[in-house]
Amino acid sequence: NRRIVLASRPQGEPVAHNFRLETVNKPVPGEGEVLLRAVYLSLDPYMRGRMNDAKSYAEPVAIDDVMVGAAVSQVEVSNHPDYKVGEWVLSFGGWQDYFVSNGEGLMTLGDNPTHPSYALGIMGMPGFTAYMGLLDIGAPKAGETVVVAAATGPVGATVGQIAKLKGCRVVGIAGGAEKCRHAKEVLGFDECIDHKAPDFAQQLATHCHDGIDVYFENVGGKVFDAVMPLLNTSARVPVCGLISQYNATSLPDGPDRLSLLMGTLLVKRIKMQGFIIFDDYGDRYPEFAQDMGQWLAQGKIQYREQIVEGLENMASAFIGLLKGENFGKIVIKVNNP
Ligand code: NDP
Structure with a gap:
């Protein structure tokens, strides 16, 4: 299991040594848990705020902890009645290959979604x-x-x-x-x-x-x-x-x-x-999903993604995002489906 942790807090612009790529043992899911294998990881501007040790609407990432973020993964092992092997899910698994979940906060994306990564962007x-x-x-x-x-x-x-x-x-x-x-x-x-x-x-x-x-x-x-x-x-x-x-x-x-x-x-x-x-609109997601799903299907909304390959390129892509080097929604492809 490869993962990126917060090595130190940035002063101003984040730099490469604020992040550390580590390899650790693959986690083992317990009873009622699933093992998720990430395919697409999200990069979003709010992650910069989590790198600061400051009071905000969410807790900061602790030093040596995995950087936070949304992930689109497939279920690799399931000890949970609601999830089956191979199924796609959206989780808040962070910057890593594998993540164990008890199902809390997971959203299922089905067995064969047309654009799984859209759950991190236009549909997410x-x-x-x-x-x-x-x-x-x-x-x-x-x-x-x-x-x-x-x-x-x-x-x-x-x-x-x-x-x-x-x-x-x-x-x-x-x-x-x-x-x-x-x-x-x-x-x-x-x-x-x-x-x-x-x-x-x-x-x-x-x-x-x-x-x-x-x-x-x-x-x-x-x-x-x-x-x-x-x-x-x-x-x-x-x-x-x-x-x-x-x-x-x-x-x-x-x-x-x-x-x-x-x-x-x-x-x-x-x-x-x-x-x-x-925090403010969580209960209104279905209304959005209905409208946006329809607009996309009708070709009324265009969506541009920039896919960056490899977890090892995630930190530099994030540093670039804060400087406007991205063009469209940045998604890191960490594993093949
Ligand atoms: P974007 O891809 O739009 O964010 C990065 C872009 O910001 C860059 O490509 C760049 O675009 C622009 N940018 C960066 N620095 C500057 C600068 N100094 N001056 C002007 N533009 C700059 O990311 P998102 O669409 O995901 O997010 C957009 C905004 O929405 C962010 O501020 C984010 O924090 C916020 N957000 C807030 C949420 C909330 O719940 N309140 C939820 C999600 C996002 P360009 O090259 O065109 O300048």
Whole structure:
């Protein structure tokens, strides 16, 4: 059993030596347990937060513990009446080949799912996040302008496409010309602006000529600075993530714009609301799965995955994810089915 543990806590950007690849004995399932063999492991931005020894909505990973995360696995041994050998399941097994479970928190994906890895992306946590954050907090109406950053990632790409299905005008923000082209040509966004362009804020203002009604916040930092003055009266801002700040070790340099933000919220009566997907919306997963399953089957939602082969490449892929080196949902293929 190969596994990746947290070797040390990062200061700022994670580096290779914060992780350690180990080989340990394969675990043995007891009575009422299953042995799961991972095929696909998920990489997600929230994992950066778990590397810090800080109070948050979830416990940090302890030093020398296996890095946390979702896994799509097959049952290799079953001593559990509800699971049979060969069946596919979604678990929270972490960055490793093998995981023993008593069934708690497992979701079965059947004997032969068409796209097993989709359970980590469009049909799983990121897709669900996009759906609930946009529809429940963002409440977009036809004709409104919706802006979303990290526009080609699994959350942002889904937010923009659902907003299009609801009849909105969608402006994406992404890093680089290739991602912006993808957002427009494949995902069907109306516009996509490169946040690395020197005149990014100016371009965003030009392309949001009627202001912004819904800003789905994935990024924070200078992207939010450019968005804030464009928000319309009664705008909604689902606060989903702040990836530009995940490696920060201190607050950004001044001037302090907190009073500007508070003044904007007040004068424009803006609703800004954070959410943690499974804590806040866990009971609404079936509603999402029904809609998203249908949209995918009808070809109404496009989904891009980037498959990286090998557990040994997982840490470097994660470091890259936080820098925008991924293009689409990153999935690590650790074993053949
Ligand atoms: P993504 O693949 O979209 O995340 C990585 C992307 O973020 C990069 O490819 C990059 O895209 C962008 N990015 C990174 N650094 C910066 C920066 N400094 N400025 C601007 N953009 C940057 O991952 P997900 O779709 O999985 O997640 C998107 C967001 O949603 C994250 O913030 C995540 O934490 C959050 N999230 C929140 C959940 C919740 O329950 N609240 C649940 C799931 C996700 P580019 O190259 O285009 O800039």
